[in-house]
Amino acid sequence: MSNNCMITFDQNEHGTYFTGQVVSGKAIVNLNKSKKLRGIKLEISGYACAQWRRKHGRVMPMHQVNVKPGRRRFVGREDYIASTTFLMGSEQGQVFNIDAGTYTYTFACPIPSHCPSSFEGMYGHIRYLAKVTFIRPGASNRTTNVGFTVLKLLDLNQESKMLREPATNEAMEYFCFMHDKPVHIKATLQQQGYVPGQFLLVHADVSNNSNSDCKKLMIMLYLRATYTADTPAFRTVSEKILLAKRESGPVVHHGQKSFTESLRIPATAPTCEHLSKIVRVSYEVRIVAVMNWLMANPKVVIPITIGNVPLATAGPGPGPGSSTSPPYADLPGDLPCTSARAMALAGASGFGNSAFEHTELEDYELPEDGDDEFETEEDLPPELPPPTYEQAMFMTADIADNDTNTVSEAARFTPRYPVFDVDTFQSPPPNPPQKKRRRRRHRAEPRQLTKQALKAESQEKEREPVESPVQI
Structure with a gap:
C-alpha cells in the first residue's frame, strides 16, 4: 500500500x-x-x-x-x-x-x-x-x-569579521632518529569563510631540514561531525569525512619548496556548532607532510567556516601603488584571491601541483593611456547569480x-x-587587491629564435658601426 x-x-x-x-x-x-x-x-x-x-x-x-x-x-x-x-x-x-x-x-x-x-x-x-x-x-x-x-541561514557577512581575514598556522616536527633536524610547515589561507562551490586556495611553505625526503604533501578538506548521547550516560563520538584532497611534492632532504593548491568545496551542510546539542558540524583544512615510515608526519590544521551566503565583495580594490595592509604582510607576495585567475596561477592544467612563482606575480603594470589591451571595469560589482541546489552525495x-x-x-x-558560482565573478572576494598584468605581444618572439639565428644576429650587430658617445 x-x-x-x-x-x-x-x-x-x-x-x-x-x-x-x-x-x-x-x-x-x-x-x-x-x-x-x-x-x-x-x-x-x-x-x-x-x-x-x-x-x-x-x-x-x-x-x-x-x-x-x-x-x-x-x-x-x-x-x-x-x-x-x-x-x-x-x-x-x-x-x-x-x-x-x-x-x-x-x-x-x-x-x-x-x-x-x-x-x-x-x-x-x-x-x-x-x-x-x-x-x-x-x-x-x-x-x-x-x-x-x-x-x-548562515550569512558569512553577519558572522565574525575574522572570516574575511587570512589564516596562518605552522607546525614543526623534531625527529630523534639519527639526530635529524626539524621539518617545518607553514600554511596560509586567503580567508576563513567560504560557501559550497567556491575554490579554497592554500599556500604551503615546506622546509625539510631532515635527512629524509618528504614523499608528498597532502592538502585535505575535512568535515568533522561530533555526536552527543545522554542515555544511558553522557558520551560523545566524532567522525571525519574527507571532502576534497590534493597532493603536492616531493621535497628533498635539506630542501625548501612552496606549493599553492586549490580545493573546490562540494555541496555540504553549513557549519553548525551551537544550534543542536546532539549533532555539531565543523570544517578544517589539514596539510600533512608524508615522511619516512620511521618518522612522524608533520601536520597543520586550520579551521574554516562554511555558510550558505557568500562574503560580499568590497568593490574595486586600490591601485598597485597603494601599500599592502598589515594583515597581508606575511603572505607570499601578492597571492591572488580564490577566483578563476587564482586557479590559473595555481596550475591551470588540471589544477596540478606547481610551486608558487614570485616572478609571475611581481611583473604587473597598468595599461597606458589609449591602450586597449584591457577591458574597462565597472565601479559597481556584478550581482551574484542564484545558486544551484546540489545533492551532498556522501550523505545518502x-x-x-x-x-x-x-x-x-x-x-x-x-x-x-x-x-554558488562565486569564482567566475569579475569582482574579487575580500582579499589582497590584484594587480593587472600587461600582456606582452612582441617580447616573446626573440625567445623562439634558434641558436643559429641568434648567432647570425649577433654577427650583424658587430659589423654595424658604433657611434662614439663623446662629441668632438
Missing part, C-alpha cells in the same frame, strides 16, 4: 526550505480497490538523533534500533518539529471501508527559526520527514516516508521507518545544499 501514496511539495521540486518558511505540499493516495482502515495519519517531523553501540571497546554505528542484549547502546535525541494530522479516522477509531480511487490531501507546516540544517552522518543525523501512515486493523501499519531539506541515507510494527519500503534520501 505504501506504493499507492505519493508526497509532493508545492513550488519546490526537491523539497528544500529555509528556516522560517512554510513547508507545504500534497499527499496523494491512489487505491485500486477498497481497503479496511482505522485511519490515515500525516506527520511532519524534524529531529536530531545520535545512536551508536560499543563492542569490545570499539564504537560501531547502529543501523537498527533493536540491538542484541549485552551490547551497550548510546542514544541522544532532540526534537524540533512534531506535527500530526489525521487525514481520515483516528489511531483507535472504528474500522471503515475506503473505496477505490484517488484522494488528495494538502498540508502545510511552518519551520521554526531555531531548526539546524539537515545532515546525515554515520553515528547520527538531523532529519526532516513527511510521513503518511495507514493504520490497519489486525495488521502492521504501512508508511510512506519522504525527506525534505531544511537550511539554517535510508529513511525508511524501522519500527517493528510498521511495514515501510526502502526510501533513499540525499540532502541538497546551495552551491
Whole structure:
C-alpha cells in the first residue's frame, strides 16, 4: 500500500526550505480497490538523533534500533518539529471501508527559526520527514516516508569579521632518529569563510631540514561531525569525512619548496556548532607532510567556516601603488584571491601541483593611456547569480521507518545544499587587491629564435658601426 501514496511539495521540486518558511505540499493516495482502515495519519517531523553501540571497546554505528542484549547502546535525541494530522479516522477509531480511487490531501507546516540544517552522518543525523501512515486493523501499519531539506541561514557577512581575514598556522616536527633536524610547515589561507562551490586556495611553505625526503604533501578538506548521547550516560563520538584532497611534492632532504593548491568545496551542510546539542558540524583544512615510515608526519590544521551566503565583495580594490595592509604582510607576495585567475596561477592544467612563482606575480603594470589591451571595469560589482541546489552525495541515507510494527519500503534520501558560482565573478572576494598584468605581444618572439639565428644576429650587430658617445 505504501506504493499507492505519493508526497509532493508545492513550488519546490526537491523539497528544500529555509528556516522560517512554510513547508507545504500534497499527499496523494491512489487505491485500486477498497481497503479496511482505522485511519490515515500525516506527520511532519524534524529531529536530531545520535545512536551508536560499543563492542569490545570499539564504537560501531547502529543501523537498527533493536540491538542484541549485552551490547551497550548510546542514544541522544532532540526534537524540533512534531506535527500530526489525521487525514481520515483516528489511531483507535472504528474500522471503515475506503473505496477505490484517488484522494488528495494538502498540508502545510511552518519551520521554526531555531531548526539546524539537515545532515546525515554515520553515528547520527538531523532529519526532516513527511510521513503518511495507514493504520490497519489486525495488521502492521504501512508508511510512506519522504525527506525534505531544511537550511539554517548562515550569512558569512553577519558572522565574525575574522572570516574575511587570512589564516596562518605552522607546525614543526623534531625527529630523534639519527639526530635529524626539524621539518617545518607553514600554511596560509586567503580567508576563513567560504560557501559550497567556491575554490579554497592554500599556500604551503615546506622546509625539510631532515635527512629524509618528504614523499608528498597532502592538502585535505575535512568535515568533522561530533555526536552527543545522554542515555544511558553522557558520551560523545566524532567522525571525519574527507571532502576534497590534493597532493603536492616531493621535497628533498635539506630542501625548501612552496606549493599553492586549490580545493573546490562540494555541496555540504553549513557549519553548525551551537544550534543542536546532539549533532555539531565543523570544517578544517589539514596539510600533512608524508615522511619516512620511521618518522612522524608533520601536520597543520586550520579551521574554516562554511555558510550558505557568500562574503560580499568590497568593490574595486586600490591601485598597485597603494601599500599592502598589515594583515597581508606575511603572505607570499601578492597571492591572488580564490577566483578563476587564482586557479590559473595555481596550475591551470588540471589544477596540478606547481610551486608558487614570485616572478609571475611581481611583473604587473597598468595599461597606458589609449591602450586597449584591457577591458574597462565597472565601479559597481556584478550581482551574484542564484545558486544551484546540489545533492551532498556522501550523505545518502535510508529513511525508511524501522519500527517493528510498521511495514515501510526502502526510501533513499540525499540532502541538497546551495552551491554558488562565486569564482567566475569579475569582482574579487575580500582579499589582497590584484594587480593587472600587461600582456606582452612582441617580447616573446626573440625567445623562439634558434641558436643559429641568434648567432647570425649577433654577427650583424658587430659589423654595424658604433657611434662614439663623446662629441668632438
